[in-house]
Amino acid sequence: MKPTTRRTLAAVVTGVAAAVGGSATPAAAAGAIPVPVPLGGAETALGMELPEVAGELPVPTAGAPEGPRYVEGRLLPQRTLPQLPVHGGLPGADLRQPLPHLLGDDFDHAGVDAPAAGLRTLTPGLSLDAPLTAPDPEALGLPAPQLPQAGVLAPVVRTVPVADLGVGPGL
Template structure:
């Protein structure tokens, strides 16, 4: 293979890898912004429409903690591994204009805001036991029937959201 052909193949491969990396969810961020248009409420209700700006978390899957083989068991521990996810709870802002009850203008706006925070999620997992024991010497190397065991790994959601309510 000529050097020029090898170089162009390498360049095409690197371009494809860069495109795939740019299109991945991890490169795009872990939240998608959402702006809700609530201006049309003013036509229906006799109040000023609130402003709402938030986002939707986009979970990115991590590496699952795979099955582990344990001596004396026929099936591995963590038969169905729990998959970890990471995401970002985006910043949320709600702003509502407040009128003066005496009719002398506006008092400002009531604003509720929460900052962005990281989220850690873990999907549920399971561990299953076989209905047979390991081969036993006293039974000439034959397994003994036992009750199968089933264990569940509970799901987890961990984050530190915080918020503030402001007037003015």
Template sequence: MKSTTRCSVAAVLACMASAVGAGSAAAVSVPVTLPLESLETVLPVPAPELSTGVPVPVPGAPQAPAHVAGRMLPYGTLPRIPLSSELPGTELGVPVTEPLGESTLGVARAGSEAADLSLATPGASLGAPLSAPRPELYGQPEPVLPEVALLTPSLRGAPAAGVLLS
């Protein structure tokens, strides 16, 4: 691959990375309260209360491909794209009634706290089916088996939860 082709591929990837990085904002989540009152017609117990949120992933800037000596294509040809989001807090409240009577004992609550999440999408690194020019072949490349490496996705976060009776 000529150096002009290699430079133009790097320029296109750099433009894509800057365009993705320019639109990033703070991690947010959209609050959602689920209406579960219709369960009271089917079940003989009071309906639970459930409030949670929907995480909104925000893309970050991917790492630029890195040139490695002896390879025609850069490492990280298809870069991993980092995403960040906030795992919203969830709260579930279920009224607890006395088994033999009509009085309520309280409300059993289960909840989780909001936590930050970070995710990186899978990526790939490709090797060309030709080697670098060989001096023993008078500057001609030699056919080789193409190399493919898959970069694994990652997910990081520290969610926490708890249960109480009030």
């Protein structure tokens, strides 16, 4: 096979692979995965109107950790074990319960809508220092002894959950 034919074939195969790979989106690309709860069969079997239930499950993604920071006067970096950021969310829910006109003719359902809320976390980290100081030029370049230091960087959790409770016409 000629080199020109090989290059053309490789270009066609690469283009087809890119077109096929670009059409499918992975689950990690979505912020949350919808989870419907099918109750249609139970409504038919029981002969009554059941609540509509749906949920969302967030997909956690790990971020890039901040690297260790070197500080003057320390032998070890300030963050020996860096904190890893993880972005995800709290699960969401959507619930609508039919009401038999308990609150009047204009109110046919009660609903709770709690969408998936963003969640940002940092894993615990560790900061250590050696039992020796940095070399001292006044002491002929020898380090001085010191007490070893160890510190735990506390985990961090940040989120703002929201929910909406209401009644209204229709289901």
